[in-house]
Amino acid sequence: MTKLTSRVLNTLFKRRKVQKEIDEGLPHSFDIQEFHEELLFLVSNSEDLVLRTITLDGQEVAIAYFEDLVNASFMQDSIVRPLEEFTGEIDYRGIKNTINIAKLTETNSITDVVDNLVNGTVYIFKQGDTHGILADIADKGTRALEKAETESLVFGPKISFTESIAKNLNLIRSNVNDPKLCVETFMIGTRTKKKVQLIYIKDIAEEDNVNTFRQRITDIEVDSIIDSTVLAQMIEDDSYTIFPQFITTELPDRCTISLLHGKIVLLVDRSPTAIIGPSTLMNFFESTEDIYMRWNMGTFLRMIRFVAIFFSILLTPAYVAVLTYHYEVIPSALLVSLGQSRSNVPFPPVFEALLLEFIIELLREAGARLPTKVGQTMGIVGGIVIGQASVQAGFTSNILIIIIAISALGSFTAPSYAIGTAVRILRFPIIVMAGLYGGVGIMFCFCFLLIHLLKITTLGRPYLSPIYPFRFSDLKYSIFRLPYQFLDKRPVSNRPIDQGRIPVKKAHMKKDVDE
Known part of the structure; x- marks a missing residue:
C-alpha cells in the first residue's frame, strides 16, 4: 500500500468518525491536534477559525474561536489574562471559576461546540480533560436604540426595536416587569440557526394560543430564517390570502399593550420587528397613539381610518362603474363638468383609471427605493408634473386625478404598512370588474371579499372578530x-x-x- 493510499484512507476514516460524532452527539476528542482537525473538517477548512494554546504548568489549554465574531479586547481581558495568571487546579471546573464572563456553559459535544462557535462563542478546554467551557463573548454589530421610522407617532414613546434580540427582550421586560412574563427560546434553521423567543404573560394568555404558536414554531423545517416577517409567513393559517394574519411591529410599547391584552409576541434574532398574534383585521387599523390621546380624539381618528380605507377601495371603481354604465345616478350639474373633463380623453374610464393607478404605484415604489430626501422630492414633483401633463395631453381627466389622489391618501392612513399594501392591490381587480359589469361587478367583488374574510383565521381564531362572531x-x-x-x-x-x-x-x- 502506497503512502498516498494510506493517507486517503486515514482521511476518510477521520471524516466518518467525525460525522458519527455529529449524528450521535458523541463527545469530541480532547486531544488538541485531533480536535483541531475535527473542527477544520466541520467548518470546511475556514481560514478565520483560530485555535490558540496556552501552556500552564506544562499543561496545554486550547482556545477555539472565529476571529471576526468575538470581541478581541474582551477576550484578552476576561479569558486570556485570567488563564495566564491562573494558579489553581487546571481542569474545566477551575477554568470556569477563573473566567470573568457571565454566560458560561459546560459541554463535551462536538455538535454543541460548532453550533456555538459560529455564533461568536469561545470554546476553552484542557488537553485530556472530560469537558470544555463555552464562553459567550460574541461581538454582534447592532445599532443603538433609535426612533421608529416605519411607525411614526406624535404621542407616546418613540423608541424602536433593534437587530439584537437581547436588547429587544430588555425593552419588553422594562415595560412589563411582571414575574409572570414567560420567555421560551427556540433555535430554528438547519444551516443558519436563528434564536426565536416566544413571549407571553402566563396568567393572561390563553394556553391554546401559546400551544399553537409553540407547535408551529417547532414544526418548521427550513435551512434559515432571515427575518421575523419570513417567520410570520411560515406560521400563518392561510398562505394564499393577500391579508396579513400577524401584526409585525417595531414598537416595544405596542408589544406591551398586546401582552397585557392576552396576545403573544415573537422575537427573532437579527430582526428589528416583533410578531404579535393572534391578530384580527381590526387590529391592523389600531395605533398606539389612539391610547395616548383622549378617548374622543382616538375614536375620531379610528373612524377617519375606516372611512378612508372604504373610500380607498371603492371610490375609483365607483367612478369607473358610473361613467361606464350608470350615468343616471350622476346629478345633472356634475354631469356637465364630467363631460367637459372627459371630452378630450380617448380612453375608456377603466383603462384611464388603471393607467393612473399604475403611475401612482410606480411613483410610490420609486420614492421608497430612493434615498429619503431624493425620494420625497421625486414623489411630490413627479406626481404634480405627471398629473398635470396627463390632463393637458388628454390621457386623463381632472376629476379622476382628484379621485386617485384621495384613494392613495386613504390607503396611507392605515398604521400597518402590510394592510395598506393589501388595500392598494385590491383596487385593481375591483376596477376591472367595475369596467366590465358596473355596479354588479363591484357588489360581486365586495361579497367575494366579505366571504373570504369570514373564512380567514389567525391561530384558529376568526379574523373578523369582534364583528364576526359579534362581541x-x-x-x-x-x-x-x-x-x-x-x-x-x-x-x-x-x-x-x-x-x-x-x-x-x-x-x-x-x-x-x-x-
Missing part, C-alpha cells in the same frame, strides 16, 4: 376607544385567563382631593 364588549377596543373606566375587562376575543383589568367599582368612582 359587543370588544367594540370598545377595536372600532371605538372609550374612556378608561369602561375598559375594566380585557378583550374577550383573545380569551384571556385573567379577564379583569380595573375593579368595576373603582373604575367608575371619582373622588375629589378632600374626600
